[in-house]
Amino acid sequence: MSALHERTLVIIKPDGVARGLTGEILARFEKKGLSIVGLKIVNVDKATAEKHYAEHSAKPFFGSLLSFITGGPATVMCLEGNGAIGVVRGLVGPTSGLKAPGGTIRGDFALSGQNNLIHASDSPESSSRELALWFKDGELLPVAKGSGSALRDWVYSAEERK
Ligand code: CMP
Numbered sequence: 001m002s003a004l005h006e007r008t009l010v011i012i013k014p015d016g017v018a019r020g021l022t023g024e025i026l027a028r029f030e031k032k033g034l035s036i037v038g039l040k041i042v043n044v045d046k047a048t049a050e051k052h053y054a055e056h057s058a059k060p061f062f063g064s065l066l067s068f069i070t071g072g073p074a075t076v077m078c079l080e081g082n083g084a085i086g087v088v089r090g091l092v093g094p095t096s097g098l099k100a101p102g103g104t105i106r107g108d109f110a111l112s113g114q115n116n117l118i119h120a121s122d123s124p125e126s127s128s129r130e131l132a133l134w135f136k137d138g139e140l141l142p143v144a145k146g147s148g149s150a151l152r153d154w155v156y157s158a159e160e161r162k
Contacts, residue, residue: 002160004082005143007037008121009130014072016109016117017041022075025105025118028091029079033155037141038078044070051133061114068114076134080143082160085127088120 010029012022030036049069056062079088093100097110097117110116121127131140152161 002082002156002162004160005080006082006084006124006127007078007080007131007140008085008088008127009119009134010077010079010088010121011069011119011134012075012077013069013115013117013119014044014074015068015112015115017073017075019109019117021109021117024109026075026077028105029088032081032087032091033151034079034081034084034087035151036077037080037143038135038139039075040077040139041073041075043072044074046070048133052130065114078131078135078140082156085121085124089122092118092120 012025016022016025026036046066049066050057053062053065053069056065059065081087091105093104093106095106095116096113097106097115098113100107100110100116102108105118106116121130
């Protein structure tokens with residue numbers, strides 16, 4: 001497995017699911033060549049939301065953020081690929097939909113700082129913590145067995161697949 005191999009946690013938030021953007025957003029990740037190795041739709045409970053967003057607990061928008069993220073079904077997934085954490089953050093774009101450039105998911109579909117459609121892990125440490133919070137043991141496919149595993153021969157060079 002490549003030294004660049006990573007897994008990252010992505011949530012399509014309740015605004016994205018309610019607006020019918022789940023397929024559009026998933027398609028962007030699939031077309032990039034990332035593998036989906038875990039996928040489920042959940043009603044986010046308050047305890048999980050508080051743990052997920054613990055680093056924002058002192059922020060003035062924390063209460064509003066909890067209401068928003070628990071306000072409807074969300075789609076939670078694990079994406080796998082070389083450099084997946086940074087690659088996904090690039091596809092998602094900066095936090096505010098008002099500032100995100102066109103071509104990014106938030107830039108193309110969001111106009112809000114809070115209702116920004118999607119969450120993506122920002123570091124290997126966050127990814128490990130968040131994947132353990134959202135997925136139980138055994139829920140994720142084994143490494144390189146995801147939906148894109150047959151595509152690896154075409155997405156990467158032989159050297160990059162090692
Ligand atoms: P996310 O990338 O999931 O990380 C923290 C979330 O807090 C962010 O996306 C937004 O949904 C929300 N958020 C960030 N900044 C603000 C803000 N200034 N006001 C309201 N919500 C915010």
